[in-house]
Amino acid sequence: MKKQMMVVAGLSTLLLAGCTTNPYTGERESGKSAIYGLGGAAAGAAIGAATSGSDDRAKGALIGATVGGAAGAGYGYYVDQQEARLRQELRGTGVQVVRNGENLQLVMPGNITFASGSSDISSSFYPTLNSLVKVFQEFDKNGVEIVGHTDSTGSNDLNMRLSRERAQSVASYLANNGVAGARISATGVGPSQPIASNDTTDGRAQNRRVEINLRPLQR
Structure with missing residues (x-):
C-alpha cells in the first residue's frame, strides 16, 4: 500500500x-x-x-x-x-468570460447586443457573434445554452417575452452561421435572476443581459 x-x-x-x-x-x-x-x-x-x-x-x-x-x-x-480562445477572440468586445469548474459562461450586456426594448441584434455586434461562431465550431464538445435576462422595469409578461425573443435571436444567428442546431437551446427568464440591484440605473443595466452557458454534451 x-x-x-x-x-x-x-x-x-x-x-x-x-x-x-x-x-x-x-x-x-x-x-x-x-x-x-x-x-x-x-x-x-x-x-x-x-x-x-x-x-x-x-x-x-x-x-x-x-x-x-x-x-x-x-x-x-x-x-x-x-x-483561452474565447478570451482572445472577445478581448475588447464587452463580453465577459466566466469560468466555473468545467463550465464556461459568456455574459453579453444588453446595451451592446440589442437596442432598447428590441430583440433585433445590433448590427455592430455581428462581428462578436461571428467570433463566437468560429470558436464554437472549433470547440464542438459543448452544449450552447442561451439564456435571456431583463431588469424589473415594466410588466413581467413583457420582460419574459423580450428575454425569450433575445435568447432566440442569438440562437438563430449562431445556428444560421454554422453552429450545429442540436447543440443549441434558448430560454428567457425575464427579471427572475438579477445579478445586481434593480433599484439603481447601473444595477438594471447589469441585469439586462444574455448569457451563454457552455457545458459538456456528454459525460
Whole structure:
C-alpha cells in the first residue's frame, strides 16, 4: 500500500507541474485541468491496485493512475484551451468570460447586443457573434445554452417575452452561421435572476443581459 501511495503522490506532482501553464497564453493558472487529472489518477490507482494480484499491486496502481489521470485531465484541459480562445477572440468586445469548474459562461450586456426594448441584434455586434461562431465550431464538445435576462422595469409578461425573443435571436444567428442546431437551446427568464440591484440605473443595466452557458454534451 505504501508503494501505491508513493506512485499516486509522484503522479500528482507531475500533473500539478505539467498542467498549470495555459498552452495558448503561456500564463500560470490555478491548476484547473490538473485538478481533474489528480482525481482521475487517484481513482485509477485504487482500481488498478484492487484488480491486480498481490505481487503486482504497485504496478497496477501505476497503470491505473496513468490512465485515470489522462482521462480526468482531458475535458479540463479542453476547457482550458477553449477559455483561452474565447478570451482572445472577445478581448475588447464587452463580453465577459466566466469560468466555473468545467463550465464556461459568456455574459453579453444588453446595451451592446440589442437596442432598447428590441430583440433585433445590433448590427455592430455581428462581428462578436461571428467570433463566437468560429470558436464554437472549433470547440464542438459543448452544449450552447442561451439564456435571456431583463431588469424589473415594466410588466413581467413583457420582460419574459423580450428575454425569450433575445435568447432566440442569438440562437438563430449562431445556428444560421454554422453552429450545429442540436447543440443549441434558448430560454428567457425575464427579471427572475438579477445579478445586481434593480433599484439603481447601473444595477438594471447589469441585469439586462444574455448569457451563454457552455457545458459538456456528454459525460
